[in-house]
Amino acid sequence: MDSFSFEEFARRRRGGPPSDAWRRYVPVIPWLLAGLFLLFLISDFSYTVEPHEQAVVLRFGAYKATTAPGLHFKLPIVDRVMKVSVEEHGLSLPFGPPVQVAPGWPGMISSSTASSVSRASTNPDDDETLMLTGDLNTASVEWTVQWRVSEPSSYLFRFPGEGDDRSARELLTYVARTVMNRLVGDYSFDEMIGPKRGDIAQQAREDTQRILDAYDCGITVTALQMQQVIPPDRVKPSFDRVNASIQLKQKLENEAESTRNKLIPEARASRDKLIREAEGYASRTRAEATGEIEALLAKYRAYQRAPDVTRQRLYLESMQKLFESVKDKTIIDADLKGTLPLLNLNQAPNPAQTSNPTAVGEAPQ
Known part of the structure; x- marks a missing residue:
């Protein structure tokens, strides 16, 4: 053939x-x-990584290396390069990304459940923000999560699909909502809107990161911030009245504290002044009493040495003090009989009476 x-x-x-x-x-x-x-082969021999990316190199489907931004080379056909964005992403919660129903779900769940999930994913309701606090009140809580890919290899193996972070966002949404619901249930409403707000955000970030590390998904939560913690619209008027009462109470407490801070220093200054005056008076009185005691002891010792002379001196000193204290003085001669002779010591002597000494106290014939 x-x-x-x-x-x-x-x-x-x-x-x-x-x-x-x-x-x-x-x-x-x-x-x-x-x-x-x-x-x-030449075109597949090199690849370029952008500044906001990192590349994961797979050789025969197995992990080979992670490369930084820049120009790199690889083995054609044998190596496969998958690029991952490592820039920071933001996620507003509790809404998060819309939920998708998997193709196999309709056979496992009822149509009513599937329709409710579909409605929740397409039309997010404000009721999703409602959470039960530790004091059995309801609070509307919203927060944001900042995250980025820190381990590109773990991220790609956990979430297949280059350039699609939808699965990562859904996982982060579920983890963050679970953690926040648990933490909100541990605190009262007043603590959430007051001093514990920052502590709750910090604890939520740490717990979310711990769960993500357990999943080994290569995601790092860089920041978590509480946006608003408010009461539901149905009870907001009552809450506003209670809040106004609390503010009035705080205002009165502040005014009372201000008055207290003003009066206490004045009272302490007055107390110190009275104490110093009392101490001065005590020292002065003690010194005077000590001086009087020394004077009396000196007189007593003098009296022991010369009783008659001391007695006469004390008598004269006492009479001198007595006469000095009396304004009008009258001297009476005890030996004179009849007419009472008077000698006015407060007036100057009369020249006529001085020339005729018998004019004073002369009795009529």
Whole structure:
């Protein structure tokens, strides 16, 4: 049996001998294919990583290395490069990304449940923000989560699909909501809107990061901030009245504290002044009493040495003090009989009476 010839087949179809031009291009076709294959290998020999990305290199499907931004080289065909954005992403909770129902769910859940999940994913309601606090009150809580990919290899193996972070957002949403619901149930409403707000945010970030580390998904939560913690709209008027009462109470307490801080220093200054005056009076009285005692002891010692002289001196000193304290003085002669002689010591002597001494106290004939 004769062998098949492509040229003979082409000549028979055209009805004539083979063309010389076709015969010239046939040897070039293998070289052209080889050139295209070589060009493909050269183009697949290098890759570029953007500044906000990191690349994961897989060799025969297994992890090889993680490369930083810049120009890098790889083995064509053998190596596969998957790029991951490592910039920071934001997530507003508790709404998060819309929930998708998996294709196999309709056979496992009822149609009513599937429709409710679909409505919740397409039309997020404010009721999703409601959480039960530790004192059995209801609070509307909203917060934001800032996250980024810290381990690209773990991230890609956990969430397949280059450039799609939807699965990561859904996981982060579920974890963050679970953690926040648990923490809100541990605190009262007043603590959440007051001193414990920052502590709750810090504890939520740490607990969320711990759960994500257990999943080994390569995600790092960089920040978690509480946006608003308010009562539901149905009880907001009552809450506003209670809040106004609390503010009035705090205002009165502040005024009382201000008055207290003003009066206490004044009272302490007055107390110190009275204490110093009492101490001065005590020292002065003690010194006077000590001086009087020393004077009496001196007189007593003098009396022991010369009783008569001391007695007379004390009598004269006492009479001198007595006369000094009396304004009008009258001297009476005890030996005179009859008319009472008077001598006014408060008036200056009369010249007439001085020349006639018998005029004073002279009795009538």
